[in-house]
Amino acid sequence: MLIQSTNISQQMASPLLRLLLLLLILYCGTLGASGNENSSPTVFLSVCGKNQTSNPQAFDVNFVDAMEKIFQNITSSGFVTSSSGANLTVYGLGQCFSYLSPVNCQLCYSQSRVKLPLCLPSTTGRIYVDGCFLEYSYRNVSSDSVDGADAFSCSNSTVGGSVQATFTNSTAKLMRNLTAAAPSEKDYYAVGSVVVSPALTVYGMAQCWRSLNVSGCRECLDKGRQSITGQCLPADDAKAMNAGCFLRYSTEPFYLTAADGGKGGGLSSSARHGLIIAAASAVVVLLVIGALLWRKMRRSSSGFRNEDDDENHEIIRSIRKSHLSFKFDDLSKATDNFSQHNKLGQGGYGAVYKGILPGGKEIAVKRLFLNTRQWVDQFFNEVTLINQVQHKNLVKLLGCSVEGPESLLVYEYLSNTSLDHYLFDSFKKNELNWERRFDIIVGTAEGLAYLHNASVVRIIHRDIKASNILLDERFRPKISDFGLARYFAEDRSHLSTGLAGTFGYMAPEYIVHGQLTEKADIYSYGVLVLEIITGRKNQSSPAASAEGRSLMEQIWQHYNSDTLIGLLDPQLEGQCTAEEALNVFRVGLLCVQAFPTLRPPMWKVVEMLNSRLHELPTPTQPPFLSNHGRESRSRGSETSHSHSYSGKGESVNQISVSVFHGR
Incomplete structure (x- = not known):
């Protein structure tokens, strides 16, 4: 069940969301007072659900990813459905009305994307903007044509005088014709007009979402037509906003006619300029003020001193004055307005x-x-942490932008993108010969050893995986994405923290107990080593692999059968000796042992990789991420845990797991 936006503030459980809504209203009101109040698309209706998610953090992450998937495709197709997350799945649906050009479609979506998050942590939300529609839900709503949240609106002004009867009859006929025609038209879209008098023309449109079937489209349009013609006429403007469609008639030419070929879209250049300014200004409020105030409220309500606020304000001030500061416009131009052609990768946060x-x-x-x-932890972590650490195997931060519609981090460019682009591509992996793979394994170990032991602060990365290992022009590795990293005081044995990382790479004791140490990074690194030498991805769910078993389970079985060399990536045959390959296999297995205390520290891993003089220890059994929770019993099984670990991205042993995907 959904409620209309007039009750949004009453339904928001989070003080942050209520505050940000107030800030947004006040700030946009200031913009309207100083400029053209019609400079950006009008929000016709915003609807938020009554029910709230049980796990806001995980739901928010999936929401961001679902919205980003829509953003990637909305300009090319005008209609996108998306989904994100195996647990607490978020479904998204975006539809631009067919009279908008691709540019104006993207601008309209940007306006929607700024406003729709105000519904969180509600499990459903939808917004109707002048030109587009955007919705998210905990369930797949793409086939819904009508529901209890359907609404219509009528303008306060009416057409009177001698033409009123003609206007009413002509408008009703126009909408009947359009709603009858749209289900059989391309994109379920129809527009038309009727001349009532020399001084009065009525314009109408009907649009269904492309995910509906013909009968669903017809049902939606019929309901909408009956609402606006039966309840609104002789009002001079009316809109029907249903679950699966949008209808409108107006005495203003709100759409671009077919004779104009769809060029230019429905927004003027001044409107586009105003939209960009308004959206940018609104998001600046959300980014800088809202994030910091949320941290303040969170700490105040917990009884702790608000020690980070001044620090965060100081960070922003110092960034603005330092060489780290970049202008948003300059970065937008540098990336060709964030062109898909220039896109290098995608993660949950951007x-x-x-x-x-x-x-x-x-x-x-x-x-x-x-x-x-x-976001605030993600952004400040990345800026402050990576700016304090300098190492040849860590990506270099050049600066950031904090004063635009979106927050941007600027890094050195590494021409070969990330390791996963090569390792898991049957053609590109030919570029990764034995020497390069071994150098990547050693370089990543050296970078992690620096983070754990030699940097100015003790740091746990928390998201070591192939996509976070970037490669320069000589395929030298650099660890990237410090958004989930955590400081680790020397006098602390572990950190107790919410789960963050990527399943398949997360240490089992971290999943089960939530206790974070360097051993979690070592486990992730071990998985990465085994992926690099086999050329296979460690599936988060064993059922997703061709063999029905996790990569580690297969490796352990071959290790016990003395056939481990058979899992070496065929691309590497003849490029290394069996002894060299088996040593790397053994290092990987030592890093993924079930008991964290048995995993070697990263400085020791570097030593084992570079030294051929010492025999390596015998690894003990890793924890198998089995979809049946089974455990193998074989050599080394004395270290088997009593827990059964799941790798499906769902709650494990009654622990609610939030997965934050890094790039």
């Missing part, structure tokens, strides 16, 4: 784009969106 600065310097721009309450 995307990374290649850019070229005016002087010819190549950069990588990480684009973050504040649609989740974890």
Whole structure:
């Protein structure tokens, strides 16, 4: 069940969302007072669900990813459905009305994307904007044509005088014709007009979402037509906003006629300019003020001193004054307005784009969106942590932008993108010969050893995986994405923290107990080593693999059968000796042992990889991420855990798991 936006503030459980809504209203009101109040698309209706998610953090992450998938495709197709997350799945649906050009479609979506997160943590939300529709839900709603939240609106002004009867009859006939025609038209879209008098023309449109079938479209349009013609006439403007369609008639030419060929779209250049300014200004409020105030409220309500607020304000001030500060417009131009052609990768918190600065310097721009309450930790972690650590195997932060519609991080550009683009591609993996793979394994170990033991602060990365290992022009590795990293004081044995990382790479004791140590990074690194040497991805669910068993389960079985060399990537045959390959296999297995205390520290891993003089220890059994919870019993089984670990991205042993995907 959904409620209309007039009750949004009463339904928001989070003080942050209520505050941000107030800030947004006040700030946009200021914009309207100083400029053209019609400079951006009008929000016709916003509807938020009554029910709230039981796990806001996980739901928010999936929401961001679902919205980003829509963003990637909305300009090319005008209609997109998406979904994200195996647990607490979020479904998305975006539809631009067919009279909008691709540019205006993207601008309309941007306006919707700024407003729709105000519904969180509700499990459902939809917004109707002048030109587009956007919706999210905990269930797949793409086939819904009508529901209890369907609404219509009538303008306060009416057509009177001698033409009223003609206007009413002509408009009703126009809408009957359009709703009858749209289900059989391309994209379920029909527009038309009727001349009532020399001074009065009525314009109408009907649009169904493309996910409906013909009967569903017809049902939706018929309900909408009956609402606006039966309840609104002789009002001079009316809209029907149903679950699966939108109808409108007006005495204003609100759409671009077919004779104009759809060029230019429905927004003027001044409107587009105003939209960009309004959206940018609104999101600045969300990014800078809202994030910091949320941290303040969170700490105040917990009884702790608000020690980070001044620090965060100081970070923003210092960034603005330092060489780290980039202008949003400059980065937008450098990436060709974040063109899909320049996109390097995608993660749960944003995307990374290649850019070229005016002087010819190549950069990588990480684009973050504040649609989740974890953004402030993500952003400040990345800026402060990576700016404090310098190592040849860590990606270098060049700066950031904090004063645009989106927050941006600027890194050195690495021409060969990330390891996963090569390792799991049957053609590109030919570029990864034995020497390069071994150097990647050693370089990543050296970077992690620096983070754990030699940097100015003790750091746990928390998301070591192939997509977070970037490669330069000589395929030298650099660890990236410090958004989930955590400081680790020397006098602490572990950190107790909410789960964050990627299933398949997360240490089992971290999943079950939530206790974070360097051993979690070592486990992730071990999985990565085994992926690199086999050329196979460690599926988060064994059922997803061709053999029906996890990669580690297969490796352990071959290890016990002394046939481990048979799992070596065929691309590497003849490029290394069996002894070299088996040593790397053994290092990987030592890092993924079930008992964290048995995993060697990273400095020791570097030593084992570089030294051929010492015999390596015998590894003990790793925990198998089995979809049946079974455990193998074989050599080394004395270390088997009593727990059964699941790798499906769902709650494990009654622990609610939130997975934050890094790039």
